[in-house]
Amino acid sequence: MSKHNYSVAYTDIEIKPEIQKEYIESHDKLNSDPYSEEEIRELEPTLLNESLGENEKRKILFRLAHTQDMKAYELLKWFYETAQGDLKQWTALCLNECRMWVESEVFDEDRMMISSGVGGDGQRMRHYTVVTTKNWQPFSKSDKKKLQKVAGIACEQRLSKLESIEFDTDKHYAVISIMQSPEVALDEIMVEIMNQCESFFRYHYFAINIRKPNAEDIKEYIEILKTEDGNQNKDI
Numbered sequence: 552m553s554k555h556n557y558s559v560a561y562t563d564i565e566i567k568p569e570i571q572k573e574y575i576e577s578h579d580k581l582n583s584d585p586y587s588e589e590e591i592r593e594l595e596p597t598l599l600n601e602s603l604g605e606n607e608k609r610k611i612l613f614r615l616a617h618t619q620d621m622k623a624y625e626l627l628k629w630f631y632e633t634a635q636g637d638l639k640q641w642t643a644l645c646l647n648e649c650r651m652w653v654e655s656e657v658f659d660e661d662r663m664m665i666s667s668g669v670g671g672d673g674q675r676m677r678h679y680t681v682v683t684t685k686n687w688q689p690f691s692k693s694d695k696k697k698l699q700k701v702a703g704i705a706c707e708q709r710l711s712k713l714e715s716i717e718f719d720t721d722k723h724y725a726v727i728s729i730m731q732s733p734e735v736a737l738d739e740i741m742v743e744i745m746n747q748c749e750s751f752f753r754y755h756y757f758a759i760n761i762r763k764p765n766a767e768d769i770k771e772y773i774e775i776l777k778t779e780d781g782n783q784n785k786d787i
Contacts, residue, residue, distance in 0.1 A: 565762050566640045574613075574644045581610055585618035591626060598630050609641050616645035619652040675711055675730035678737050679764050681757040681772055682745075684723045694751045701747040702727060709735040709743075724773065726764060 710732035
């Protein structure tokens with residue numbers, strides 16, 4: 552993969568899978584003809600019109616997403632700042648697609664968009680992983696310190712970035728947030744982390760990139776692990 556032929560979606564919000572699905576399917580349903588410069592200038596008051604329904608605004612935003620013009624990108628960025636709820640999520644997808652088209656013109660090459668429900672930073676894509684300790688023992692202070700160091704180095708060496716590690720209080724699991732480069736596999740990073748932390752780490756992990764794992768996701772994952780090792784009787 553060349554250095555400039557992909558664009559990772561940037562967003563500071565989580566996007567529902569159903570909205571992502573609807574957006575993708577819209578490429579076969581909605582008008583994607585680009586706007587002219589004059590039309591773009593007239594769209595700001597239209598988007599601010601509270602009497603205009605959300606579906607109509609989505610159609611406008613979708614066309615803007617396919618307009619290879621910085622003015623279209625700037626309008627989408629402006630609208631994103633004020634949009635709310637599902638419309639904000641839709642606008643985030645439009646904004647990222649428009650950015651891809653603008654970058655294609657700047658770099659004079661075809662580009663592809665890589666997107667996930669929890670976004671990225673423009674160059675890397677966010678993933679959450681859940682990891683557990685051996686024998687269901689809580690992470691010790693030294694375990695936490697080593698994991699932080701090892702994970703940071705493993706990510707840095709693979710063009711990625713460790714965002715955070717959240718240790719559950721007095722429990723045996725942690726949630727790791729990684730900004731992963733599209734040029735490396737997430738598994739490559741996680742295998743290195745598990746190998747370096749084998750003294751206290753279970754050689755297994757759960758990964759998700761459509762949203763941050765919630766308590767129910769983690770509980771279900773741990774129950775599966777405990778079923779596999781016959782340790783179902785311990786409290787989660």
